[in-house]
Amino acid sequence: DTAVSQTPKYLVTQMGNDKSIKCEQNLGHDTMYWYKQDSKKFLKIMFSYNNKELIINETVPNRFSPKSPDKAHLNLHINSLELGDSAVYFCASSPFNAGVAFFGQGTRLTVV
Amino acid sequence: GENVEQHPSTLSVQEGDSAVIKCTYSDSASNYFPWYKQELGKRPQLIIDIRSNVGEKKDQRIAVTLNKTAKHFSLHITETQPEDSAVYFCAASKNGNQFYFGTGTSLTVIP
Numbered sequence: 036d037t038a039v040s041q042t043p044k045y046l047v048t049q050m051g052n053d054k055s056i057k058c059e060q061n062l063g064h065d066t067m068y069w070y071k072q073d074s075k076k077f078l079k080i081m082f083s084y085n086n087k088e089l090i091i092n093e094t095v096p097n098r099f100s101p102k103s104p105d106k107a108h109l110n111l112h113i114n115s116l117e118l119g120d121s122a123v124y125f126c127a128s129s130p131f132n133a134g135v136a137f138f139g140q141g142t143r144l145t146v147v
Numbered sequence: 148g149e150n151v152e153q154h155p156s157t158l159s160v161q162e163g164d165s166a167v168i169k170c171t172y173s174d175s176a177s178n179y180f181p182w183y184k185q186e187l188g189k190r191p192q193l194i195i196d197i198r199s200n201v202g203e204k205k206d207q208r209i210a211v212t213l214n215k216t217a218k219h220f221s222l223h224i225t226e227t228q229p230e231d232s233a234v235y236f237c238a239a240s241k242n243g244n245q246f247y248f249g250t251g252t253s254l255t256v257i258p
Contacts, residue, residue, distance in 0.1 A: 134179025
C-alpha cells in the first residue's frame with residue numbers, strides 16, 4: 036500500500052552503462068517529479084510530468100530522459116552513465132495545484 | 148526558476164530549547180511554502196506547509212510564519228526533542244506544481 040514507490044532502492048553500475056529507475060504512485064496524483072539529491076543533500080528538480088506532459092525540464096543533460104506511460108508512472112532512463120551521476124534520485128508526486136509533494140524512498144545510484 | 152536560500156546550514160540546540168530555520172525566495176509569484184524533514188537515509192517527509200494568504204500556521208510544536216512582502220518564511224520548533232534531529236528543507240512553489248528547495252538545515256538536538 037506504499038503511496039509512491041520506486042525501484043530499485045540501490046543501483047551500482049559501471050561508467051558508460053544505461054540504466055532505468057522506475058516510479059509508481061497509487062495516490063491518483065496528477066503530477067510526478069524526479070529530484071536528484073547530491074552528496075551535499077541539495078534537492079534539485081530534474082523533471083516533472085503533468086498528465087503525460089513535460090512541464091519542467093531544468094538544466095539536465097540529455098542523457099537523462101523521463102518516460103511516463105500513464106499518469107501513475109514516471110520512469111527515469113539514464114544513458115552513458117558518468118561518475119558524477121552518483122546520487123540519490125527521488126521520485127515524487129503531487130495533486131495538481133496542491134502545493135505539496137510526496138516522495139518515494141529514493142534510489143541510491145553509484146557509478147563506478 | 149525560483150531561488151530559495153536557507154539558513155543556517157547547521158543548527159545545534161539543547162533538548163527543550165527552540166529552533167528557528169529561515170528561508171528567503173526570489174519569485175514573488177510563489178504561493179506555496181512546504182517544509183520537509185529528512186532523517187538519515189530516509190525520504191523527505193512533509194511536516195507542515197503554509198500558503199500565501201496565511202501569515203502563520205501552527206501544528207503542535209511546529210509553527211511556520213510567512214512574510215510575503217519581504218519574501219521570507221520561517222520554521223519554528225519549540226520544546227525540541229532528540230527525535231527532531233534531521234535535515235529540514237524549505238521549498239517554494241508557484242501554483243503548487245513546481246517545487247524549488249532550499250539547501251537544507253541539519254538540526255541536532257543535544258539530550
